[in-house]
Amino acid sequence: xxxxxxxxxxxxxxxxxxxxxxxxxxxxxxxxxxxxxxxxxxxxxxxxxxxxxxxxxxxxxxxxxxxxxxxxxxxxxxxxxxxxxxxxxxxxxxxxxxxxxxxxxxxxxxxxxxxx
Numbered sequence: 001x002x003x004x005x006x007x008x009x010x011x012x013x014x015x016x017x018x019x020x021x022x023x024x025x026x027x028x029x030x031x032x033x034x035x036x037x038x039x040x041x042x043x044x045x046x047x048x049x050x051x052x053x054x055x056x057x058x059x060x061x062x063x064x065x066x067x068x069x070x071x072x073x074x075x076x077x078x079x080x081x082x083x084x085x086x087x088x089x090x091x092x093x094x095x096x097x098x099x100x101x102x103x104x105x106x107x108x109x110x111x112x113x114x115x116x
Contacts, residue, residue, distance in 0.1 A: 002051060006044070006051075009043050012040065019091075024085055028083065059112060060109060
């Protein structure tokens with residue numbers, strides 16, 4: 001699962017980058033783009049970092065950050081969609097993936113806390 005999630009979160013980050021490159025070149029596009037690039041790419045980076053945790057507590061802490069970043073990405077995707085700066089059809093698969101990643105990482109955090 002580790003390798004699959006590393007690949008999946010990286011693929012998601014690349015799709016977020018592609019989305020941001022398509023956003024309008026105005027203040028709203030730049031600001032929303034900056035926010036979603038940060039949170040959307042952070043998911044994969046922090047997940048990789050969690051795999052190198054020196055303790056269970058550090059692993060849980062880093063995994064919790066991944067969970068938060070995935071949820072934050074959902075928020076930015078919703079704003080981009082609802083503001084009309086990108087078509088809903090473009091956002092829908094990214095939103096679905098962000099929701100699935102959030103659910104996966106939420107479950108992982110819960111299970112890791114249970115196994116302390």
